[in-house]
Amino acid sequence: MLNSKIAVVGAGVSGLAAAVSLVERGFENITLFEARREAGGRTRSWLDPATGDVLDNGQHLLIGCYRATLAYLESIGSLKQLERRRLSLDFHESGASTSRLELQNQGKPAVNLLGAVWKSDLLSFKEKCAATWLGIAIHGSAVRNARSHSAIELFKKFRQPDRLIRRLWEPIVLATINAPIHEASAELFINVFREAFLSGPDASDLLIPSCGLSELLVQPAIDFIATRGVHIRRSTPVRSIEHSSGSFLLKFDGGEENFESVIYSNTAKEPLPERIRSSIPEFQFSPIVNAYFWLDRRVLSGPIHAMVGTTLQWVFPKASQYSAQRLALTVSAAGALSEKSNQEIEDVLWNDLKMAIPQMKNVRLLTSQIVREKRATPLFTYTVQRLRPSTKSSIPRFYFSGDFVQNGLPATIEGAIRNGYAASAALLNEISHSTSNE
Numbered sequence: 001m002l003n004s005k006i007a008v009v010g011a012g013v014s015g016l017a018a019a020v021s022l023v024e025r026g027f028e029n030i031t032l033f034e035a036r037r038e039a040g041g042r043t044r045s046w047l048d049p050a051t052g053d054v055l056d057n058g059q060h061l062l063i064g065c066y067r068a069t070l071a072y073l074e075s076i077g078s079l080k081q082l083e084r085r086r087l088s089l090d091f092h093e094s095g096a097s098t099s100r101l102e103l104q105n106q107g108k109p110a111v112n113l114l115g116a117v118w119k120s121d122l123l124s125f126k127e128k129c130a131a132t133w134l135g136i137a138i139h140g141s142a143v144r145n146a147r148s149h150s151a152i153e154l155f156k157k158f159r160q161p162d163r164l165i166r167r168l169w170e171p172i173v174l175a176t177i178n179a180p181i182h183e184a185s186a187e188l189f190i191n192v193f194r195e196a197f198l199s200g201p202d203a204s205d206l207l208i209p210s211c212g213l214s215e216l217l218v219q220p221a222i223d224f225i226a227t228r229g230v231h232i233r234r235s236t237p238v239r240s241i242e243h244s245s246g247s248f249l250l251k252f253d254g255g256e257e258n259f260e261s262v263i264y265s266n267t268a269k270e271p272l273p274e275r276i277r278s279s280i281p282e283f284q285f286s287p288i289v290n291a292y293f294w295l296d297r298r299v300l301s302g303p304i305h306a307m308v309g310t311t312l313q314w315v316f317p318k319a320s321q322y323s324a325q326r327l328a329l330t331v332s333a334a335g336a337l338s339e340k341s342n343q344e345i346e347d348v349l350w351n352d353l354k355m356a357i358p359q360m361k362n363v364r365l366l367t368s369q370i371v372r373e374k375r376a377t378p379l380f381t382y383t384v385q386r387l388r389p390s391t392k393s394s395i396p397r398f399y400f401s402g403d404f405v406q407n408g409l410p411a412t413i414e415g416a417i418r419n420g421y422a423a424s425a426a427l428l429n430e431i432s433h434s435t436s437n438e
């Protein structure tokens with residue numbers, strides 16, 4: 001039964017998770033196709049020759065509620081690379097003193113978040129009351145009909161003051177959904193809130209990797225599946241998939257091969273069988289701009305710094321081989337910024353840092369790197385959110401995986417890995433079902 005010949009198309013974390021899970025379920029005849037020379041897709045890292053530091057294609061935040069990710073890392077043997085810390089955020093705003101939001105993770109999850117909000121001086125009394133009201137509504141069922149709203153419509157419906165939106169909700173929406181608040185799906189915000197803050201005492205913990213994304217998520221998975229017989233075909237974009245008589249003919253440069261089952265783990269529509277091509281909507285993609293700044297002295301401590309009222313949104317202090325401190329800087333939903341030159345981006349972000357963080361005053365910027373990801377994530381507005389395809393296609397034994405597949409989560413590592421597992425489970429289920437009926 002588990003000899004079914006399976007093709008996994010796309011070796012991002014979702015395709016890798018599907019392959020890992022298929023191996024764990026006992027499947028023995030798997031080929032993984034990847035268009036590029038390297039696996040990893042939108043999670044990758046490299047050694048920067050100029051500084052000797054390993055750089056990611058952008059800062060990726062992993063948190064305690066990433067259950068599938070944790071299981072995946074355990075399977076491939078890289079769980080030990082994660083350090084778990086309580087969520088602690090420093091907020092910086094020009095002309096204001098730094099505020100800290102710190103979760104203690106004692107008692108019930110909801111109490112943790114609200115406790116942190118009430119202890120912090122980030123918000124006024126009135127804003128804390130409003131935040132609590134929304135938190136209670138999300139905890140209960142008062143947020144019905146969110147499916148047809150944007151995040152800003154949800155905030156307005158629950159009378160959230162502008163300053164509260166700007167200081168707390170907007171940064172969360174940008175960081176997790178990578179969409180402006182007037183476009184982001186409210187349903188996704190609610191689901192993120194429930195998973196990160198209401199699903200367990202450790203759900204909002206930060207999981208901080210001690211290595212680059214490739215070393216954490218990609219290479220160990222490749223090693224895991226390769227040593228268990230998965231045939232990995234790099235630099236092999238699948239050009240077309242034809243379905244007839246219960247099998248799939250995959251065509252690629254220089255060859256073609258038949259498979260009994262397919263897990264399709266990327267958003268390219270062209271290779272899909274005609275009948276299911278329209279399953280994947282015409283996604284727009286939302287860019288993320290990342291920068292690395294190497295400084296002549298150590299200025300910031302703590303894992304994460306949120307910036308309020310600037311183009312720059314998040315700052316992550318890092319150790320460096322090259323200088324006293326490296327800062328990883330992130331701007332999500334960065335449409336306009338991503339069109340600027342590297343020098344212009346550096347100027348904008350450097351000015352923002354200097355303006356909002358007084359300790360930056362006499363610091364020297366030694367060197368920088370800008371990383372633009374123009375197609376960082378699909379833009380999940382509330383309309384698009386409803387159009388995401390499900391794991392199972394209308395063709396038997398053809399499954400979708402990838403962060404774009406419907407699971408109620410934004411396009412994240414966790415969503416991508418959950419969908420890889422879901423595709424593998426659905427395939428096993430279908431095969432078991434069809435053999436028990438024979």
Ligand SMILES: Cc1cc2nc3c(=O)[nH]c(=O)nc-3n(C[C@H](O)[C@H](O)[C@H](O)COP(=O)(O)OP(=O)(O)OC[C@H]3O[C@@H](n4cnc5c(N)ncnc54)[C@H](O)[C@@H]3O)c2cc1C
Binds near residue numbers: 014058
């Ligand atoms: C800058 C940035 C920051 C991010 N920050 C976070 C974060 O903080 N937290 C978080 O959880 N997530 C974050 N994400 C999102 C996360 O990286 C993605 O959701 C996840 O990597 C998607 O994985 P995937 O496997 O679904 O897709 P992909 O990584 O896109 O993988 C698809 C793969 O399919 C391959 N492929 C395409 N067409 C073909 C073909 N015809 N044949 C063969 N192969 C093909 C591609 O080359 C690619 O390798 C971020 C993303 C970016 C870019």
